[in-house]
Amino acid sequence: MEIADVTTGDVTALLRAPMTLVDLSLAVRAHTLASAATFTDLLSPQSLAGVDAHTYQHDTVRRVLRVLRGRALLADEVGLGKTVEAILVLREYQLRGMARRTLVIAPPALVPQWRGELLAKAGVQAATLDDHAFEQDPAAFLARDGVVLASLAKARGAKVAPLLQSASWDLVVVDEAHHIKKQSTLGYKLVDGLKSRFLLLLTATPIETSLEELYALVTLLRPGQLTTASAFKAQFVDKSDPTSPKNRERLRQLLGDVMVRNTRAACGLKLPPRFVTTAVVEPLAAERALYDRVVDLVRADAQAARRTLLGTTLLLEAGSSPDAVRATLDRATALDGPAFAAAREAARAATQTKKLEQLVALVRAHGGHALVFTRFRATLAAIERAFNDAGVRHVVVSGAQSADEKALAVERFREERCALVSTDVGAEGTNLQHCNVVVSFDVPWNPMLLEQRIGRVHRMGQTRDVHVYNLAMKGSAEEKLLDVLDRRLHLFELVVGEMDMVLGNLADDRDLEERVLALYAASKDEAEIDRGFDALAAEIGAARGTYENSKKLDDAVFGEDFAA
Amino acid sequence: MTSLPALPTTLPATLPATLPSPVRFCADALARDGALVEVANAADGEEEALAILPSALATRLALQEEVQVASAARTGAVACGLGTGLLDRLVDERSSLRGYVVADAELAAPRASQAEALAARFALRNAVVDVGAVRARNEAYAFVGTRLVVEADDRDEAFEVLALCASDGAAPDSALVAALALDTTSALRGAHRALPAVRAEVLPPRLRARLAALAGAHQDNVARRHRRDHERVDAYFHELIYETRTGRKQRDPAAVKARVEHLENERAAKLAELRARYTLRARATIVFAAVVEVPTIVVDVRVRRRKEERVLSLHLPSAARTLDVPACDGCLLPAARPAVCDDKIHLLCERCAPSAQGRLACPVCGR
Numbered sequence: 001m002e003i004a005d006v007t008t009g010d011v012t013a014l015l016r017a018p019m020t021l022v023d024l025s026l027a028v029r030a031h032t033l034a035s036a037a038t039f040t041d042l043l044s045p046q047s048l049a050g051v052d053a054h055t056y057q058h059d060t061v062r063r064v065l066r067v068l069r070g071r072a073l074l075a076d077e078v079g080l081g082k083t084v085e086a087i088l089v090l091r092e093y094q095l096r097g098m099a100r101r102t103l104v105i106a107p108p109a110l111v112p113q114w115r116g117e118l119l120a121k122a123g124v125q126a127a128t129l130d131d132h133a134f135e136q137d138p139a140a141f142l143a144r145d146g147v148v149l150a151s152l153a154k155a156r157g158a159k160v161a162p163l164l165q166s167a168s169w170d171l172v173v174v175d176e177a178h179h180i181k182k183q184s185t186l187g188y189k190l191v192d193g194l195k196s197r198f199l200l201l202l203t204a205t206p207i208e209t210s211l212e213e214l215y216a217l218v219t220l221l222r223p224g225q226l227t228t229a230s231a232f233k234a235q236f237v238d239k240s241d242p243t244s245p246k247n248r249e250r251l252r253q254l255l256g257d258v259m260v261r262n263t264r265a266a267c268g269l270k271l272p273p274r275f276v277t278t279a280v281v282e283p284l285a286a287e288r289a290l291y292d293r294v295v296d297l298v299r300a301d302a303q304a305a306r307r308t309l310l311g312t313t314l315l316l317e318a319g320s321s322p323d324a325v326r327a328t329l330d331r332a333t334a335l336d337g338p339a340f341a342a343a344r345e346a347a348r349a350a351t352q353t354k355k356l357e358q359l360v361a362l363v364r365a366h367g368g369h370a371l372v373f374t375r376f377r378a379t380l381a382a383i384e385r386a387f388n389d390a391g392v393r394h395v396v397v398s399g400a401q402s403a404d405e406k407a408l409a410v411e412r413f414r415e416e417r418c419a420l421v422s423t424d425v426g427a428e429g430t431n432l433q434h435c436n437v438v439v440s441f442d443v444p445w446n447p448m449l450l451e452q453r454i455g456r457v458h459r460m461g462q463t464r465d466v467h468v469y470n471l472a473m474k475g476s477a478e479e480k481l482l483d484v485l486d487r488r489l490h491l492f493e494l495v496v497g498e499m500d501m502v503l504g505n506l507a508d509d510r511d512l513e514e515r516v517l518a519l520y521a522a523s524k525d526e527a528e529i530d531r532g533f534d535a536l537a538a539e540i541g542a543a544r545g546t547y548e549n550s551k552k553l554d555d556a557v558f559g560e561d562f563a564a
Numbered sequence: 565m566t567s568l569p570a571l572p573t574t575l576p577a578t579l580p581a582t583l584p585s586p587v588r589f590c591a592d593a594l595a596r597d598g599a600l601v602e603v604a605n606a607a608d609g610e611e612e613a614l615a616i617l618p619s620a621l622a623t624r625l626a627l628q629e630e631v632q633v634a635s636a637a638r639t640g641a642v643a644c645g646l647g648t649g650l651l652d653r654l655v656d657e658r659s660s661l662r663g664y665v666v667a668d669a670e671l672a673a674p675r676a677s678q679a680e681a682l683a684a685r686f687a688l689r690n691a692v693v694d695v696g697a698v699r700a701r702n703e704a705y706a707f708v709g710t711r712l713v714v715e716a717d718d719r720d721e722a723f724e725v726l727a728l729c730a731s732d733g734a735a736p737d738s739a740l741v742a743a744l745a746l747d748t749t750s751a752l753r754g755a756h757r758a759l760p761a762v763r764a765e766v767l768p769p770r771l772r773a774r775l776a777a778l779a780g781a782h783q784d785n786v787a788r789r790h791r792r793d794h795e796r797v798d799a800y801f802h803e804l805i806y807e808t809r810t811g812r813k814q815r816d817p818a819a820v821k822a823r824v825e826h827l828e829n830e831r832a833a834k835l836a837e838l839r840a841r842y843t844l845r846a847r848a849t850i851v852f853a854a855v856v857e858v859p860t861i862v863v864d865v866r867v868r869r870r871k872e873e874r875v876l877s878l879h880l881p882s883a884a885r886t887l888d889v890p891a892c893d894g895c896l897l898p899a900a901r902p903a904v905c906d907d908k909i910h911l912l913c914e915r916c917a918p919s920a921q922g923r924l925a926c927p928v929c930g931r
Contacts, residue, residue: 224800
């Protein structure tokens with residue numbers, strides 16, 4: 001036991017600064033409140049904004065804090081909110097002064113998402129290893145209190161890993177921990193070498209192909225819990241079927257000391273079904289011409305190895321509305337060349353889109369109460385005009401509005417049962433379960449964005465079937481992508497969170513936006529583009545198979561034995 | 565466990581068990597920073613506060629200038645219950661202030677006859693006590709707010725107010741602290757006078773004793789968990805080393821040796837990590853002091869032991885039901901059942917003088 005010394009100097013220093021009786025009263029109450037609670041009463045749920053945590057999540061946090069003592073494998077089924085549970089644990093330790101220094105390790109694609117969620121939900125401004133301060137002085141950067149976010153790819157590198165391992169952490173969180181399931185990998189060695197009081201490993205699939213993956217994760221948390229690898233194999237692995245354990249009851253007992261796995265069935269979380277419809281709209285001739293000119297522009301830029309961001313934006317806009325393309329081209333006055341001139345000319349000629357007529361018809365078919373998403377403000381303005389012309393009552397939410405304006409619009413949407421037209425940013429964090437119709441006027445190439453749109457209404461509290469409509473112009477990238485994701489692979493039938501798991505299994509770690517643009521940029525003609533989408537379909541199909549196999553395996557091994 | 569003792573039960577651990585109202589605290593904290601605040605009961609009986617904030621304060625706290633504060637989140641109100649951002653922020657701000665207050669207690673004076681009767685029952689284990697003069701006066705008491713933290717793989721935090729008579733370090737009855745209601749300061753009146761001398765040297769040993777008591781409550785559990793994890797990790801590496809030495813694969817002896825060395829280093833590192841995780845660390849931070857003049861009855865008692873004698877002043881402050889427990893001259897902790905030494909009549913507690921038979925070894929006299 002170490003008892004820090006207290007000296008009379010501490011008292012005499014205090015006796016130099018007079019304070020008032022009001023200050024005294026506030027100080028007494030502040031200190032009493034600060035040292036008040038036990039883990040029986042969680043502090044963290046109140047500290048999160050826009051999070052209505054479920055009972056099973058509270059129970060999970062209590063179990064992690066009180067029974068597992070901060071070293072746990074959180075292996076909830078997908079879509080049950082492991083990230084929220086981890087943030088609750090993090091905040092609970094922070095609020096109690098037990099986690100001054102936290103490291104979160106996640107796959108590269110999830111680092112921005114973690115940063116955003118920590119800020120939006122917990123008000124925690126996390127630093128990342130990409131920050132300039134880390135490049136300048138890594139030791140000073142890592143010595144600071146707070147939360148550091150690191151991509152696994154960067155953290156396991158030969159330069160960064162020793163720095164992280166020489167620092168002292170209170171809490172380490174590893175998201176998608178199945179990436180470190182093999183003891184021979186750099187990722188495993190990195191986490192094994194970190195010095196931390198508390199360690200959370202997050203994965204929905206602790207076992208993907210063999211029981212030894214589970215052994216590795218548990219050994220990170222509690223070395224020796226499952227004895228040595230060879231003893232574990234002898235005791236628990238059936239040689240004839242390496243995925244099916246022997247001595248299940250003993251294994252269940254041992255895993256109970258380190259693992260929580262909530263299942264949808266045990267939590268009673270059942271959502272009503274959703275029906276996803278792709279509505280392909282035949283474009284007007286001018287619309288088609290504009291789309292072709294934008295594709296030419298993308299190819300021309302690709303040949304000159306420049307402006308991929310602009311290319312992506314324009315191609316997405318061309319799939320959305322001519323207004324969106326025109327707005328961008330009008331702003332890009334400095335750009336010239338024949339491809340630009342042709343695109344500008346086509347944009348001037350294309351004044352309408354058939355998708356607007358289809359949208360009005362869809363919204364009317366559902367009694368006027370629908371949630372309409374678009375990615376672009378110019379498209380949003382075009383939709384507003386079309387609704388006004390057709391007499392469709394609506395409100396608008398966009399990132400340009402203040403929080404109060406958005407709240408008012410959402411309130412009107414609920415009370416007047418009209419249509420709500422929103423940009424992706426505009427509707428972030430809002431629960432709109434009173435509505436059961438979602439229309440994506442334009443389709444993002446990243447299906448996770450589509451999932452987020454659907455998730456605004458297809459979530460706990462929804463009692464009716466949910467109808468989802470994705471509008472796509474015939475022959476556009478969106479139509480081809482929806483053909484792959486919806487018609488061929490039925491990805492939208494997956495439950496919330498599963499699509500993320502499937503896309504996380506893709507061998508190519510570029511995101512889909514990049515890959516779709518690359519298809520257009522590198523192809524010479526339509527046939528080549530179609531072959532590219534075929535290859536993508538095959539790859540995603542294989543990833544879905546891998547995920548479903550591992551899900552089956554996890555369900556078989558764990559069942560509902562590890563609920564909090 | 566160190567040799568530090570737990571404090572005698574007579575030492576007041578002083579604050580009320582009930583938690584202050586978060587709404588009332590936030591309202592008062594905002595008012596202190598210049599807001600106009602009105603606290604009222606909402607329809608459901610919960611307290612709520614309406615505050616008009618100066619713009620600088622609103623900006624600093626990221627609030628609207630007109631804000632409704634409620635204990636739980638609801639539309640149109642900012643939540644300020646435990647764990648909320650607003651409460652967290654205000655608690656941080658107010659608890660980071662350090663300082664002292666000089667005040668007078670607005671309490672009725674104690675009765676002289678009660679003090680005299682209590683003094684008549686004041687007993688020493690090895691000396692005779694005669695009650696002498698009784699007088700009323702204001703006596704300065706120090707109330708020292710302290711945050712105590714004990715931490716290992718778990719954490720316990722406590723806030724306590726240690727009370728002592730400023731002149732001699734005696735510990736008053738906990739009823740005095742309760743009557744003074746430091747959380748509302750309703751029984752205090754601010755005073756503009758110089759800070760009286762405080763016998764501050766009694767504080768460090770008393771805080772160490774409190775920390776040891778607090779840590780002691782956790783020590784067995786932490787030690788058990790440490791032992792359990794230590795045994796598991798140790799056995800795991802033993803087994804790994806055994807497998808390396810006896811494995812079926814015939815390996816180069818040098819490779820086996822290198823592998824064993826590596827495993828031994830890893831075991832040492834993992835066990836060191838466990839030691840760090842399970843080391844109980846205790847610390848106390850003094851956060852404020854209130855020095856308050858309290859109406860007191862002072863009773864002089866003459867203490868006689870063999871040929872020596874000494875006059876002790878015993879105090880009965882307002883609201884107290886018992887006399888202050890005098891400080892041990894040896895360890896400075898309160899001496900509940902004191903004895904005295906033969907030469908200088910030093911007052912000694914049971915720990916410093918466990919047996920009062922015969923000649924005492926006095927730690928103050930050094931013989």
